[in-house]
Amino acid sequence: MKNLIGQLGVKVTILLVGCCFNFIAVQAQVPKQEKEALLALYKSTEGSNWNTKWNLEEEVDKWYGVSVKNGHVYAINLLMNNLKGSLPNTIGSLKHLEQLNLAFNTIEGYIPESITTLTELKILKLEMNRLSGQIPARIGNMEALEEFVAFNNFLSGNLPESLGNLKNLKALNLSSNKLVGEIPDSLGGLVNLERLGLFENKLVGSIPMELGGLGKLKELILANNELRGAIPVEFGQLVSLEVLQIQNNNIYSFDGLEGLISRETLVLDYDKKKERKKFKEFDTNLLRMVDTKFEDDVDE
Numbered sequence: 001m002k003n004l005i006g007q008l009g010v011k012v013t014i015l016l017v018g019c020c021f022n023f024i025a026v027q028a029q030v031p032k033q034e035k036e037a038l039l040a041l042y043k044s045t046e047g048s049n050w051n052t053k054w055n056l057e058e059e060v061d062k063w064y065g066v067s068v069k070n071g072h073v074y075a076i077n078l079l080m081n082n083l084k085g086s087l088p089n090t091i092g093s094l095k096h097l098e099q100l101n102l103a104f105n106t107i108e109g110y111i112p113e114s115i116t117t118l119t120e121l122k123i124l125k126l127e128m129n130r131l132s133g134q135i136p137a138r139i140g141n142m143e144a145l146e147e148f149v150a151f152n153n154f155l156s157g158n159l160p161e162s163l164g165n166l167k168n169l170k171a172l173n174l175s176s177n178k179l180v181g182e183i184p185d186s187l188g189g190l191v192n193l194e195r196l197g198l199f200e201n202k203l204v205g206s207i208p209m210e211l212g213g214l215g216k217l218k219e220l221i222l223a224n225n226e227l228r229g230a231i232p233v234e235f236g237q238l239v240s241l242e243v244l245q246i247q248n249n250n251i252y253s254f255d256g257l258e259g260l261i262s263r264e265t266l267v268l269d270y271d272k273k274k275e276r277k278k279f280k281e282f283d284t285n286l287l288r289m290v291d292t293k294f295e296d297d298v299d300e
Helices: 002-028 032-044 089-093 113-117 137-141 161-165 185-189 209-213 233-237 255-261
Strands: 066-069 072-077 084-086 099-101 106-109 123-125 130-134 147-149 154-158 171-173 178-182 195-197 202-205 219-221 226-230 243-245 250-253 267-269
Touching (some): 089 113, 137 161, 209 233
Parallel strands (some): 106 130, 171 195
C-alpha cells in the first residue's frame, strides 16, 4: 500500500510540474497578430542593422526591449537602437501596449494613423527621429496617454484639437518641429498636464487664456514661435509654474506676467526689451539651466 501511495505521489508531482511548464510556455507565447506586428516593425526599421537585434528563433518575451504580461505585449523600449525606415501600420495590432519608446533613432515617414487605436497606451516617446507629416487627428482617442514626447522631428500641420481629450496627459513635448497654426484652446482642458513644450515651431496667434487654468502645470515652453498679442492675465493662476519661456515671439504686452515675476521659485525667459512696463528685477542667482526638451534618461 505504501508503495502504491508513493507511486501515486510521484505521478501527481510529475503532473503538477508538467502543468507548470505548460503554463509558463503559454505565458511566453503571444497572439499571432501581435507577433506579426512585431515582425513588421523589425522588418520596416531594418532590424538586421539594429544595435541589439532580435533572435527570431526565441520566444517573443526574450526579444530585446519587448515586455510581455498575461500573454500580451505591453511594452516596447528600443531607445537608441539604430532603428531606420518607417513605422508599419500594423503597429495598431498591439492592442495591449502600454509603453512605446522609439526615441533617439532615425525613423522616417508618418506616424501611422493606426497608432490612435492603442487605447491602453500610456507612454509614447518618439523624440529625436525624422518623422514627418501631421500628428494623427484622432490622437484624442488615446485617452490613457500620460506622456507624448516627439520633439526634434519634422512634424508639420496644425496641433489637433483632439489633444484636449487626453485628460490623463502629464507631459506633452512637440518642440523643434514644423508645426503651424494656433495653439488649440482645447489644451486648456488638460487638467493633469505638468509639462508643455512647443518650443521652436511656427505657431501663430495669441496664447490661449485657457492655459491659465492648468493648475498643475510646472513647465511651459513656448519660445521661438510667431505668437503675438498679450500674455493672458489668467497666467496669474498658474500656481505650480516653475519654468516659463516665451522669448522670441511677437508678444507686445507682458502685463499678464506681473503676478508671476515676483515669485522667487519661477525661472522666466521673456523679451525684456519689448516690455512696456518696468517689472521688478528678479534674483539672477535663482535662474537655472532649463532643458526645454525633457530628454530621455538613456539609462532607462
